[in-house]
Structure formats: C-alpha cells, structure tokens
Amino acid sequence: MRKLIMTAFSLLLFLVSLNAQTPDRHYTVIVSLDGFRWDYPTMYKTPNLDRMGQDGVKAVMLPSFPASTFPNHYTLATGLVPDHNGIINNTFWDAENHRQYSMGDSASRYNPDYYLGEPIWVTAQKQGLKTANMYWVGSDIAIKGTYPTHYRMWNAKPFLTFEQRIDSVLTWLQKPEAERPRLVMLYFEEPDGSGHRNGPVSKETGAVVQHMDSLMGVLRARIESLPFGADINLIVTSDHGMAEISPERVVDMNKYLKPEWCEVVDGRTPTSIFSKAGYRDSIYNALKDVAHIHVWKKEEIPAELNYGSSSRVGDIVVAPELGWQFTDVARNNKGAHGYFPQSPEMQVIFRAIGPDFKKGYTSEGFVNVDIYPLLSYLLQIVPEKTDGKFERIKDILK
Incomplete structure (x- = not known):
C-alpha cells in the first residue's frame, strides 16, 4: 500500500510539474514504418496519412545519431540516445567483452546485457498496466527480466505478413478489459527495404510507400470500428529517413x-x-x-x-x-541512412490522432527521445529519467 501511495504521489507531481491536468487513461497504439522519410507524403500519394494529419497532429521528427534502425527503435522505446541506451549502431564492437554485437546475430541480439535503460513496456508493467508488442526492437528480449504482456518473437515461424500483424493488434485490443493492453507497439520493416534497394526517389519505393499508407488506413478504420475506438490514440512514426547513395561516392x-x-x-x-x-x-x-x-x-x-x-x-x-x-x-x-539527424533526408514522419491529441495541428517538431515521456503521459505512469523532454512535445496534446 505504501508503494502504491508513493507511486500515485509521484505521478501527481509529474503531472503538476508539466502544468497538465490528469487525462483520462486511454489506450495507445504506436506504429513504426521503418525508413519512412518525413517528405514521402509530398513525393507520393498518401491519402490516409494525410487524413491523419488533417484530423490530428502532424510533425517532422528528428532521429538520434546514428540514424539507423536498431539504435533509434530502442531510443523510441527508452527515451535514451543510442550512446546511453547501449545500442550505438546496428553492429558494433563490444570492447569490454571482446565480441561483436550485430542485429543479424541471434547470440548477441538476444543478449539482454546489451540493452540499457528501461523500455516503456517495462515501465508500464511495473505500474500495473498490460502491454503488447509486435516485432519492435527489444520487445522479444528479457530486458530487466521482463517481456511485454503479449508479444511475438522476431524469429518465430511463421513470420507474420503485414496484414497478419494488424489482425494480431486487433485481437489484443479485443481481449477482455482486464487482459487488454493499454499500450500496443507495432513494427513494419517497410519502406526501409525498398528505400535501400531502389533509393528513396523511385517508382518502386513510391509503390511501397503507398501500400504502407493503405495499411495505415485499414488499421485506423479497424481501430475506430471497435466499441471503444474513440478511446484509442494512434501514433504513426519512424526510426530514420533515407538518402541516395552510389558506387561513385x-x-x-x-x-x-x-x-x-x-x-x-x-x-x-x-x-x-x-x-x-x-x-x-x-x-x-x-x-x-x-x-x-x-x-x-x-x-x-x-x-x-x-x-x-x-x-x-x-x-x-x-x-x-x-x-x-x-x-x-x-x-x-x-x-x-545513419547520417546526421540534422540532415532533412534522415528526418521522419509523425502523425497522431485520438482523444488526447489536438485536431488539425502542425507541430514545429521534436526529437525521438521525447516519445518516451509522451507515452508515459498518455499512459499516466511515472517515467524513468531519460534524455527526452516532455516540454518539447506537449504542445501536440489537447
């Protein structure tokens, strides 16, 4: 009881310090479209993401250095820059133990010793909430001895299609209220793959961008069709952008x-x-x-x-x-990718709609370490100390 009272008091202090009223605790679904550059909606047809921006919030978000997949997905989860969260690149040399970490090597990838800080799902579960996670970096690793309440291993067979991942999210959200996750995190590996193969400016990448946009339309429609769909916040963002390269450079x-x-x-x-x-x-x-x-x-x-x-x-x-x-x-x-976050080509999309977000609002932008304090606020939990600043992102909230 004493611990419960102290946690509640800490939450109250956290909210007061932000000059914010306590929100109703809604559900939150956050989606990452790997390698989705901020300006893809100006280059290709993305009616569903455009509509999200009109009905909610849109912004350009800066990644952390280096602008690559594993470092930045773990940054989004922990609010710590890669230099502090341990995943300083997709591959790196572990000088203390004389071995290499690689996202493609199961032995190192699944070693929790490499993952520092505390992912948002761990923070939430410590404070009594259920979480669910589909393929987000770190979610299938026992970080601090903890997994999300519901999750799927990246190397589990069969590997789920994009449509099956959306089906899984809806299955989680339709669980009985006592089992239902308050936070759902969903990952897609496109349009990163196409951006690598074909470059960011190509008809092939454009087709994949448009496909991912259509999936976001499906996800939004299915969320809104739920009996409590009006109580769900939906965030769509990314880890890094994409730049043109060539053998001549x-x-x-x-x-x-x-x-x-x-x-x-x-x-x-x-x-x-x-x-x-x-x-x-x-x-x-x-x-x-x-x-x-x-x-x-x-x-x-x-x-x-x-x-x-x-x-x-x-x-x-x-x-x-x-x-x-x-x-x-x-x-x-x-x-x-992997270049400086200040390069426009590395910056990423951000869209958010739902009961806690403003409507028709364009933010001046923020840094991806700010997502952790944002999620903490939406979930009404006490955040760990991170590199994020709620003050940079709170303007997008009602």
Whole structure:
C-alpha cells in the first residue's frame, strides 16, 4: 500500500510539474514504418496519412545519431540516445567483452546485457498496466527480466505478413478489459527495404510507400470500428529517413588505414575504429584531411550528436557526408541512412490522432527521445529519467 501511495504521489507531481491536468487513461497504439522519410507524403500519394494529419497532429521528427534502425527503435522505446541506451549502431564492437554485437546475430541480439535503460513496456508493467508488442526492437528480449504482456518473437515461424500483424493488434485490443493492453507497439520493416534497394526517389519505393499508407488506413478504420475506438490514440512514426547513395561516392578506407594500426574497425555510418596502442594519432592524422568524411577522436565528437561516452564507441569515429560511404566494400544499394539527424533526408514522419491529441495541428517538431515521456503521459505512469523532454512535445496534446 505504501508503494502504491508513493507511486500515485509521484505521478501527481509529474503531472503538476508539466502544468497538465490528469487525462483520462486511454489506450495507445504506436506504429513504426521503418525508413519512412518525413517528405514521402509530398513525393507520393498518401491519402490516409494525410487524413491523419488533417484530423490530428502532424510533425517532422528528428532521429538520434546514428540514424539507423536498431539504435533509434530502442531510443523510441527508452527515451535514451543510442550512446546511453547501449545500442550505438546496428553492429558494433563490444570492447569490454571482446565480441561483436550485430542485429543479424541471434547470440548477441538476444543478449539482454546489451540493452540499457528501461523500455516503456517495462515501465508500464511495473505500474500495473498490460502491454503488447509486435516485432519492435527489444520487445522479444528479457530486458530487466521482463517481456511485454503479449508479444511475438522476431524469429518465430511463421513470420507474420503485414496484414497478419494488424489482425494480431486487433485481437489484443479485443481481449477482455482486464487482459487488454493499454499500450500496443507495432513494427513494419517497410519502406526501409525498398528505400535501400531502389533509393528513396523511385517508382518502386513510391509503390511501397503507398501500400504502407493503405495499411495505415485499414488499421485506423479497424481501430475506430471497435466499441471503444474513440478511446484509442494512434501514433504513426519512424526510426530514420533515407538518402541516395552510389558506387561513385565512396571513400575506400584501405587507402588510408594500415592493418597494424587498428585493433577493430566496425560499423557503417558511422564507423568506430579501435586503435592499437600507440597508433591512435596515426589513424587520426591519416584521415583528418580526407574529403567527404568527418573524423573525430572519441572525446571530440560534437556535443549535438550526443555520442561518444559509451565504451562501445571506438577511439576514432568516422562519419561520411550525406550520401557518401566510408568502407572497404561499397554497397550495391541505392539508399542508405545513419547520417546526421540534422540532415532533412534522415528526418521522419509523425502523425497522431485520438482523444488526447489536438485536431488539425502542425507541430514545429521534436526529437525521438521525447516519445518516451509522451507515452508515459498518455499512459499516466511515472517515467524513468531519460534524455527526452516532455516540454518539447506537449504542445501536440489537447
């Protein structure tokens, strides 16, 4: 009882500190469309997302550095920048344990030691709420020994189609009230895949964008058809954008780095270099004047990138200019990400409708670390301390 009273008191203080009245606790569904650039609706036909913006809120959201899938999905879940949440890139070298983490390697991907901070589903469940999760990064991993109330493993067979994922969400939402999740998180891997293969500006990517838009129309219609559909907030956003690349815009690292200088070279956009003893300056001096790349010693990375405090970041960090690659083997793809969040090509869509959001409102924008405090507010739970700022995003609420 004492713990319950203290939690309620903390929540009251949290809401008062935001100068906000306590909202009714509604349901929230948040969707990520991987690689959905903020300006795709101006490039392709997206009537359903356009209608969401007209009926609710629209904004341009900045990702965190690096603008890639695993770091930013986990940032959305925790409110911590990648440098603080542990997932500093899609792949990285774990210098403390002398092993590599990769999103494609089951042994490292499912190791909870790599995932720092506290995902929103853990925070919510600690405070008595049910949650559900479909394929969001981290949701099928026992972070802090906890899974969402309802979830599906990424590697479970069969792998669900986009339509089956929507069916699952509706099944969760139609559970008896005592079992029904207050928070549902839903992930789609497109249009990222098409953006990589075909580039962000292509008829193929346009067709996939339009398909994802149609699915969002289906999801919204099915949510609104529920008996309590008016009590559900729906958020659609993304992890990063997409930029054009080509084999002609490549800086070959082998021209500048000597094997005897480097302990490990890992990660794409950015690349972390762990130097051998005595060779850090050699690496830096060899790269510092090379065109089309930014090179920093770890402690000199610009503060606005919020990057470099983690032991998983190398002694030297190399970040290519937008559309360029720093690599030993050029990608065959036509699109890539991981670049600076300030680049418009990396910024993402944000749409929100529902009982807690303003109608017909365009926000000046915010950063993706702000999603965690937003969800905490919608769920009426006490948030963990994060890098997010509710003040940057609260203007979108009624």
